[in-house]
Amino acid sequence: MPVSGPSSLLRPRDGDALRAELRRTAADAQVSVVFAGEVRESHLQLSEFFGTRTNGLEGVIVPPKAGLGGLVVDRARPLTVADYGRSSSITHHFDRPVLGEGLRSILAVPVIVGGAARAVLYGAIRECAPLGDRAVGAFVQAARRLSDEIAVRDEVDRRLAMLARQSTPDRDPMAAAEVREVHAELRSLAQTVTDTGLKQQLRALSDRLAGACDGTPASTTAIVLSPRETDVLSHVALGCTNVEIAQRLSVTPETVKSYLRSAMGKLDVHTRHEAVVVARRLSLLP
Known part of the structure; x- marks a missing residue:
């Protein structure tokens, strides 16, 4: 082990x-x-x-x-x-x-x-x-x-070890991309486990990654996205389509659209791109 x-x-x-x-x-x-x-x-x-x-x-x-x-x-x-x-x-x-x-x-x-x-x-x-x-x-x-x-x-350990070897995200675009990939994968992994404690821990780790990119904890914002809304936005940030997000999260494309609309409403934006930009500014995404 x-x-x-x-x-x-x-x-x-x-x-x-x-x-x-x-x-x-x-x-x-x-x-x-x-x-x-x-x-x-x-x-x-x-x-x-x-x-x-x-x-x-x-x-x-x-x-x-x-x-x-x-x-x-x-x-x-x-x-x-x-x-x-x-x-x-x-x-x-x-x-x-x-x-x-x-x-x-x-x-x-x-x-x-x-x-x-x-x-x-x-x-x-x-x-x-x-x-x-x-x-x-x-x-x-x-x-x-x-x-x-x-x-x-094991996969979480592997990803976090790989992340630790990367340079500081705000100084290295490649490292920033890796952080975002790890963030999205942690959100996806959380959907595959039955252990409630482990699921919460995976989501907490992803939240820490989001705040670590600019040193600001995500909890400091008044806007709170649901776990599923964050799951969807984390994959939107990687450039995934609704169909691809649905496959990764084991839901339907219509469900993805519903969570995306809800997140956009909370963030007061009108496009997917704006949602990602604002979420990053608020340290809700890396």
């Missing part, structure tokens, strides 16, 4: 997203025990648990190919064992904590981002019986949701 760079203090903990998804999956899958961990430098560390009776698995570090989790990290695909203690398909480095917890049938599903496992979700029961389709489906869906969430966070 990225832990450094200009956005490290701004990025929410991926462990928080993992815990929230695990809690949701515990209800959906209806299995006795669920647990999970993040992958760092190819090693899986177990950290989140629901339904366990002991603390034997807490903090366990699983190297690649070791046990069920290490094999899942190495192969980057879901695996299951119906009787952990007797399985010949895995190593038995972790029999003591796993069997001490009474776990027998276990499913492990990796969270894949960019072709590599970034976390592993487990579902387990204390009987030697296959986990049902409902449980497997719930864990696979959870892994996909987490994969999308982490990919968005």
Whole structure:
């Protein structure tokens, strides 16, 4: 997981997203025990648990190919064992904590981002019986949701790191264009996430970019654009047509026109170009 760079203090903990998804999956899958961990430098560390009776698995570090989790990290695909203690398909480095917890049938599903496992979700029961389709489906869906969430966070980190390497926008036209591109992409990314906190954070970051271009916080103006109005104007500033904006924001062209008219009314202007100019003057856009 990225832990450094200009956005490290701004990025929410991926462990928080993992815990929230695990809690949701515990209800959906209806299995006795669920647990999970993040992958760092190819090693899986177990950290989140629901339904366990002991603390034997807490903090366990699983190297690649070791046990069920290490094999899942190495192969980057879901695996299951119906009787952990007797399985010949895995190593038995972790029999003591796993069997001490009474776990027998276990499913492990990796969270894949960019072709590599970034976390592993487990579902387990204390009987030697296959986990049902409902449980497997719930864990696979959870892994996909987490994969999308982490990919968005990675992209934000990448964009902000790239932005930090640019020159001061008001001195470098190329850097100014990059700031505006990043601003628009942050607005678009905010529409793709389900985590309300992350959505608000992405929008807050874009607002900071807008104010940073002239050192004036956007909140100092009396005019307040809605998040969607800002989304639309940020793409108008890039020269996008209504159809292109609609595609980027996953709305209809008519909806884009509606938000644009509303923004123009608030800014007291009559054209798209004037709306962008005034919004920039008020630090509502970079």
